[in-house]
Amino acid sequence: MKYVEEYLNTPVIGEYEVIVAGGGIAGIAAALAAARQGAKVALLEREYMLGGLATAGLIAIYLPLCDGMGNQASFGIAEELFHLSIRYGWEGSYPTAWLEGGSAEEKKQKRFEVRFNPQLFAIAAEQLLLDAGVSIHYGTTVCSVKVQQDKISHVIVENKSGRRAYRVKAVVDTTGDADICSMAGEKTALFQQKNLLAAWYYYATNRGYDLKTMGVADVPEEEKTGEVRQLVAKRFGGVKEEELSEMMLLSHAEILRDVLKKRESDPSCFPVTMATIPQVRMTRRICSAYTLDTSEERISFPDSIGVIGNWKKRGPVYEIPFRCLYGIMVKNLITAGRSISVTDAMWDVTRVIPACAVTGEAAGTAAALSDCFETLDVGLLQKKLLEAGCRISCRDEAD
Template identity: 30%
Template sequence: MNSAIKADVVVVGGGPAGITAAIAAGRLGAQTVLVERYGFVGGMSTAALVYPWMTFHTDSGEQVIKGIAQEIVDRLQANGGSPGHLRDTVGFVHTLTPYHPEIYQVVATDMLREAGVKLLLHSFVDEVMVSDGVIEHVVVTNKSGRTPIKGRIFVDCSGDADVAKLSGAETLQGREGDNRSQPMTMKFRMRGVDLHKVKAYMISHPEEFYSKTPFAELPDLPLTGVSGFYSQWKRAEVPINRDQVLFFAGPADDEVLINCTRVQGLDATNAEDLTLAEQEGRKQVLLMSEFLKRDVPGFERASISAVAPQIGIRESRRIKGYYQLSKEDVVEGRKFSDVIARSGYPIDIHDPSGKGVTASFIAGDGAYDIPYGCLLSANVPNLLAAGRCISTSHEALATTRLTPSCMATGQAAGTAAALAAAAGVKPQALDILQLQEQLKKDGVVL
């Protein structure tokens, strides 16, 4: 065992939530370590090609996610890595945010370095040491061997609640009743796509596309996303359990990201299941690309340009927290006194066993609050969660899992961890008004 690394705040998982958590903690003066298993940061946004980011806004166009998340978008724009927030031509949400994943990796690591964060790549947490119910340190395995990292506060941004599970924290998985999770998707890019031809077909065949597609605005909008081609999909009988074609334009002018493969009935926290999912996902990529080239207008000269390094995971484990966000909280647009983030993304459940997607939209002002209690482990007092593994129901997870929401909960968790470490208290004892004031000072919309 190598000598221990010491920190105030230890963040595990370098995805969007982990990046914002570590930046937030580092900027407040906390000695912060970020542990990431890949050789790059970005999580599902880079390792799984999850694209674009959806959404920073409500359905009416009010921006409810800002703070570090918006800083990242601003830095991407300044570096040619994003056009910023654009109208969603699928029509599911008001805006989406295209970005270049390779530029995002560099922007994020620059921001981490500027915040004084110690970044450990190629490092996997495989043990969590607990004493009297409190985490003392995590153990990472990497090319240097095994190294303990001691901390005061730990933030689980692994997506799969790995730290929580290893620490003995209570966790949940999947939907109530059968524990089934939303399907996994192997995403891939194609180049050589004629998006002008795609748009022309959409305008002349509106019945073939999602009912909320903004057809009246389409001639004047850049094409950002497409959901439909219903008859082509039905005739082709591709052996993938879904009911339509979904893809998003960019980053290049002739490039799209295909979100169509669907791997169901497997557990993303089980190594054998995950192995099967990777293999099945890559087979489906080839099936989808052949279908698109053969049957979909605009794809005649297209070819695969990239396949994600790993399959995309929508849902796995999540913590049991002080509060569990529910479907009713989301669709009723509920407000909480301990709000630490807001979101305008609707519930979007890809059926764990069927073909469809179930959507539930947000009432009122089009946004709901995420309370601080969703970030707090119910039984491990120095553990916070952010991103995909916060405390929610299966239904509510189908909105909080989206990247901008993950960025927002990450900033909140990192801020809370730094403030708690500085005050010498556990996160549960932190003054919520102090946390909220700091978040607002740092540009968060509450």
């Protein structure tokens, strides 16, 4: 490998108490929670809209806030964002029983989930954060960090203005891929099974518009022939440019193929929008002092920061220990969303929108309170979360 040497003398253009890197669901929740605790917060987002996979990635299904048995599991910002996602209207799966005072039996029948419009949700989230005093920086990629004495002292970004740095007290990594943790030298793990191709897109016909949730994982066995079989065999890790580019190219080709096929029976069909970021589920996560597993259903942890249900199964609820959010090496760095410390089985549960909001709120609150997460007074963090309307114990009586 050949190298080119660069001389870097990066200007420090500002200082924040909390920098949230990545404006997906976890980042929105973290920035909002930190700002509500009175911290000076910057949210740095590589794209030009908030929401990450949920909006730019067109994953417009807010999976359940409930346990599937008629009890609400997740509260706080997770519930607030649920309502925000449909403030200007919903697109499907409206949970009447939950939003309009249904009976316990009705809540058991229909889970507390909804389909929202991604663009309206992104704009509503932006307005919410601006109102809370969060400084939003778009088109801004965190490309490096400076670590001094076990703490990140500066976050280095690249955007249209060039390469610049911010001084910082605490950093929340909500890039979805634990990018900042990896840059800072924190211990991380990759998802070994890697991701199958997904190509969700919106299309319109004379009869209206709809979301096509297309992924080769959904292809029936008998249709897994030729090109499709090759796609099923193909997996994408999600932390390498080459793989992500290939994934986007293949997803575009699949969308074209699917639309042209639809047009054979309905010539009025055309695509309206497609994902502008790769639809990867699990990529890289931190390895912290505690790694949560699906077997730890209804287990109480002394450092629980929130409760989530299981979108895949009715019944299980989980407390999330605070230890799953921060690593061992870098004291003022915390993560939330797709990259917390969980086993592969649990990863599929914690990566979804409600869980990302729960961990985001806890990470943002913690970042506003401390610049050393291993010594943070967890009782104080829990008190703040309870005051903000969160539920932290799975033993609490359901509403």
